[in-house]
Amino acid sequence: MTTPNDIHALVGAYAVDALDDLERVAFERHLAGCDECQDEVTSLREAAGLLAETTSTQPPAALRDRVLADIATVRPLPPEAPTAAPAASAPHRRHGRGARLLAAAAAVVVLGAGATVVWQEPWQDSTSETPSVTDAVLTAADARSTSLDFPGGAKATVTHSDSLGEAVIVTEKMPPPPAGKVYQLWLDQPGEGMVSAGLMPVKADQTVLLKGDAATATGAGITVEPEGGSTSPTTEPIALFDFGDKA
Helix, strand or coil: CCCCCHHHHHHHHHHCCCCCHHHHHHHHHHHCCCHHHHHHHHHHHHHHHHHHHCCCCCCCHHHHHHHHHHHHHCCCCCCCCCCCCCHHHHHHHHHHHHHHHHHHHHCCEEECCCCEEECCCCCCCCCCCCHHHHHHHHCCCCCEEEEEECHHHCEEEEEEECCCCEEEEEEECCCCCCCCEEEEEEEEECCCEEEEEEEECCCCCEEEECCCCCCCCCEEEEEEEECCCCCCCCCCCCEEEECCCCC
């Protein structure tokens, strides 16, 4: 059941006709008496209309998978209830609202040639979103890549950017680890040795952002570790990627 606070969170979905019949009736009843929601619906529909003027491009498969997975796990928060404020603060409030609308317009993502639209609410947190970081690493001017082939046709490529201080691993046809084990990523840091850079999800094809400072690292590696990972490698690496001379 939609509560009075939740009703504001339906603005984005209403603007792109993504509500069911009951939600649409409830929201339109609310919309008739809410000037702020009326303004936001108008602005968001104008932003969605701009999609017809853009050129469709094929995004990375990992981006589509992530967006669709987030839809099922992230629930947008309602906007803060308005409170009394001095008249001098009104321009600031309008500016903040305008920024939210611009953020909403920028959050429309077209997935593939089918032009399926996924709407991100203005208040939805996307700070965990690695796609923009991984894309920046993969397309950085100083990006350098090292690839390794595994038996059975599997392949892993690590790309790092010293200017960004980040590294990304892209795998293809990667077999799952043995039962009760995980693949763990490492960065080889001078004076420290192998430092954990996170665990790899069990997926054959994926793009993963390594944790840690890749600008100081001399290489990266993958080991097979017990579930939950280890503080230091307990097995010989199944792959080592040399970042080259850091001098």
